[in-house]
Amino acid sequence: MANEREVTIYDIAKKLNISATTVSRGLQDHPSISKKTKKKIFDLADEIGYRINHFARNLRNQKTNTIGIIVPRLNSYFMSSVIAGIENVANDHGYGLLISQSSESFGKEISSAKTMFDSRVDGLLTSLAFDTADLKHFEHFFKKNIPVIFFDRVMEHENSTSILIDNRQAAYNATNHLIEQGCKKIVHITAPILQNVYKDRLKGYKEALSQHKIKFREEYVIVTDLSQEAGAEAAQAILKMKPVPDGIFVSNDSCAVGCMLALKQNGISIPEDIAFVGFNNDPISKVIEPNLTTINYSGYEMGQTAARHLINHFNGTSPINCTNTIVLRSELIIRSSSLKKGK
């Protein structure tokens, strides 16, 4: 059962009566090796099942060919789409992925960052946890010029690039849409406003209100963890508000859905009594009745963009710094949950 020794370039060299150097070069398609020799090398390598030892190579090259990823959660539609997008690009360029989740905890994010650093990932793609307060845990990376790219939930830093959508604008559009439908008492369900996405959405929400001379009311902002269950709880709070609100803008579809289901159970009609707009265009938004108006933006694309940007950076194409913020497109998708007057 003893594992046989691995085939190395030396084995190839010996059998071919050439040096390991030549084999190494041949395998890398080095220009100064003759076609004939290369062919012999590749053929034999194939035949005897040679495979490169990445550790030896990485040890020598001081490079891991690995991209680190830290996300708040793995199992949401949005995040798994992002990962799929990253995987797609990374794979094409010969990079592996080291993935970990912070479970929305600052502490776990810090320890994940440490693991990533110790694993010497070549670059890091991160979306911040709810309660991440600063970027100290990434200082190691910045100091060593290891590129860090933030996506979706970002924080500005002079040494990193951010990839996101215009959350303020999206929230403005969402809220504005509700107002146009005749809503005057609009609740905003969101997450702790530490993160840019929630801060900016709140800003957009307020902006739309003020532009229509609707007074902003602190008690209309409900802070939750945006889970479906939290949506149901928020519904209870909303039912107790007097007067009952006539529109709700939620920072995430599954929370919106949880809220809608609970309200419906309590005899509220949507959109007649209360209109709804969500965020993310999760598939669930097309299943809930009435279908949920929402903000659409592609996680897959965001993942691809992040990965591509990072890899371009490795190749010296795109610099990573604060001036480099990439804003992806988002759009309001209007469905019946927000259409007050007829369909």
Next chain:
Amino acid sequence: MANEREVTIYDIAKKLNISATTVSRGLQDHPSISKKTKKKIFDLADEIGYRINHFARNLRNQKTNTIGIIVPRLNSYFMSSVIAGIENVANDHGYGLLISQSSESFGKEISSAKTMFDSRVDGLLTSLAFDTADLKHFEHFFKKNIPVIFFDRVMEHENSTSILIDNRQAAYNATNHLIEQGCKKIVHITAPILQNVYKDRLKGYKEALSQHKIKFREEYVIVTDLSQEAGAEAAQAILKMKPVPDGIFVSNDSCAVGCMLALKQNGISIPEDIAFVGFNNDPISKVIEPNLTTINYSGYEMGQTAARHLINHFNGTSPINCTNTIVLRSELIIRSSSLKKGK
């Protein structure tokens, strides 16, 4: 901007006037190093920011501390839960994850397997693509005694363990339930019956039918890719069947939902005209109206189980072979989509 050299155990050794060997041992908490020396080593390591070089260690130890994962898709609720479960266990035991997706293609699965092999993962966790026909692409692993564990979509092999649920029983229960509700013309929407999960579910479906003396009809089995869109297409086919079926058992919730939505648009009432049972207990099943009866089993748990099993194997606890099939629990969750007579 030149990167400073990395801190190595030699740097620590030099500053402490001891040998690198001692440092190496100290760092690994080797019993034969004095507490005093260990403390000095750890303190200095901390101070000057030493971090182990995994490549050097792996090169030396011939071990990667990495678990490879190949899944058909990353962005489904079930799969992302599995990954989350794996990550949870792997992380606790100091293992990294190398993840790739086959996109339901045999070809891509083969090339992913090659990548994994070349990356020298210590073990492999895999769920097979729709059209995977054999396990030749894993032979390399078997030959080198690298453990391969299949989960959910598995194929039997004398050198590997399978982790799954009793799909036959689950499908039997689902179909039986529909029959008990009075259904006599039951359609089964599923994926190509190459994979065990679909083969077994078909078996269970047939078994329930025959036990109730209901004749199996080939044309009642609709083979799709189980996407939501495919569900909508299946609905069109179903509407054309004469007589129209009165029950449908779908191999996956999102496909069931797509089908339900399309049928509802065509004036079919669920469950009165057609009752529905899905599979997977995707969150979407609690959103669709009527709520979808489904088979529940935990992806997170399946992921944890797979990872734990693999890691136990590394530690010499659990052998990996064909006699070792782990069957996880699954259950029928009855919701209104299948309840013909009142609720």
Next chain:
DNA sequence: TTGTAGGCGTTATCAT
């Protein structure tokens, strides 16, 4: 076009 030699950082073996 090909070869020689040394080193990347770690750990196991064999001393002391």
Next chain:
DNA sequence: ATGATAACGCCTACAA
């Protein structure tokens, strides 16, 4: 309890 040495497999500066 600690140290010297070799080896893991690869790559590249330098030499031929």
